Amino acid sequence: MCSSPSPDIFIPPQWSQAANSIVSSSTPPITLICGAKNCGKSTFARYLLNILLTRCNRAAFLDTDVGQPEFTPPGFVSLTVVQKITPDLTIPCLKTPERSLFFGDVSSKRDPSAYLNYIHSIYDYYQREYRTFDKGEKCYKIQMPLVVNTPGWVKGVGYDVLVDMLKYICPTHIVKIGISTEDQNLPAGKFWLDGEHDRSIKLLEIYSARQDSLNRPMLVQKDARLMRDLRIMAYFRQCFPRGSDISTIKKLAHSLTFQCPYQVPIASIKIRNGHREVPRSEIFYSLNASIVGLAVESEGAENLPWCLGLGIVRGIDTVKGMLYVITPLPFGSLKKVNLLLQGYIQTPSCLLQVQGCISPYMSTNVLTTS
Numbered sequence: 001m002c003s004s005p006s007p008d009i010f011i012p013p014q015w016s017q018a019a020n021s022i023v024s025s026s027t028p029p030i031t032l033i034c035g036a037k038n039c040g041k042s043t044f045a046r047y048l049l050n051i052l053l054t055r056c057n058r059a060a061f062l063d064t065d066v067g068q069p070e071f072t073p074p075g076f077v078s079l080t081v082v083q084k085i086t087p088d089l090t091i092p093c094l095k096t097p098e099r100s101l102f103f104g105d106v107s108s109k110r111d112p113s114a115y116l117n118y119i120h121s122i123y124d125y126y127q128r129e130y131r132t133f134d135k136g137e138k139c140y141k142i143q144m145p146l147v148v149n150t151p152g153w154v155k156g157v158g159y160d161v162l163v164d165m166l167k168y169i170c171p172t173h174i175v176k177i178g179i180s181t182e183d184q185n186l187p188a189g190k191f192w193l194d195g196e197h198d199r200s201i202k203l204l205e206i207y208s209a210r211q212d213s214l215n216r217p218m219l220v221q222k223d224a225r226l227m228r229d230l231r232i233m234a235y236f237r238q239c240f241p242r243g244s245d246i247s248t249i250k251k252l253a254h255s256l257t258f259q260c261p262y263q264v265p266i267a268s269i270k271i272r273n274g275h276r277e278v279p280r281s282e283i284f285y286s287l288n289a290s291i292v293g294l295a296v297e298s299e300g301a302e303n304l305p306w307c308l309g310l311g312i313v314r315g316i317d318t319v320k321g322m323l324y325v326i327t328p329l330p331f332g333s334l335k336k337v338n339l340l341l342q343g344y345i346q347t348p349s350c351l352l353q354v355q356g357c358i359s360p361y362m363s364t365n366v367l368t369t370s
């Protein structure tokens, strides 16, 4: 198996030493990666996953970065079990998570406590499924290593959110990535431990691998909005078989417009907006042309609904009582969906403009009300 990084990715000795010290830990490590925006958290996480996979068959990845998740479109908090090495460390690739929750926003800013609730819930799932070790039973679960990627919002409330995450997860290793602009970095040392000292936690402080002309670690700007749009488009590209001739955004927009949508009886599902109250009379107007989470509500008020994927609401016929939804989810999965979750994930504007159609999702005839 090969774990050598892609040619464009530079792995400094500090990075490989940190990764090697994590994989040689005596218990399967739980590693949390943190640092300022764009410092290289995701790149290090991909590299670490690859190194872990050279030692064990599977590793779990908890993604808390709702703005730019690794394996899902934006808006999700998810747990993915990874079995294959990622050959190209420069780009994220879509994978089907084992469990995901649709937070529905690209930052925790609007609702930090709900966001933390989602993270606690999905981390509890990991603990239940992959950390339980009962020698008394004939068949016990193997403890799976975990990599936790975090958002780059590390100031103000973003800092408090990160501290909460660290206290709840109690990782065995924390990788803190620094950049040369000191005031954007996290505080030195084990900043989340209020005074007490825990020797069992290993803190690895490394620097961003990107450097300026003076060899100082630097921050690389990404166009976050464009990256998000590309992720959403890559997700909906999965509506079409591999090998289909959909090589441009124009072709994708056109194909989605002409894609036969699923019909979902309105009576069979609940519609919920995770972040705000929508007046009953406005629900269908707010839903039309929007991206929704396709979720399964579980019993018990404390259980958050697992989300199976995303859909675009293509049209609504209130006379027939039907919603028309485009999604790459297979019919078998869609049949389980009993909840549509609205959020703030926007349909990329380039998908709303299709040659030969006037705003396909917005035209007057897509919301039949009489």
Ligand SMILES: Nc1ncnc2c1ncn2[C@@H]1O[C@H](COP(=O)(O)OP(=O)(O)OP(=O)(O)O)[C@@H](O)[C@H]1O
Pocket (backbone or CB within 6 Å): 008, 009, 010, 011, 012, 036, 037, 038, 039, 040, 041, 042, 043, 044, 065, 068, 090, 150, 151, 152, 153, 209, 210, 220, 222
């Ligand atoms: N070791 C490296 N070698 C080459 N390029 C790198 C390296 N580390 C990061 N980069 C580049 O820098 C940019 C930011 O990296 P990355 O996405 O990993 O940062 P991040 O901290 O996860 O960002 P965010 O805070 O937005 O989640 C990317 O374009 C990435 O390819």
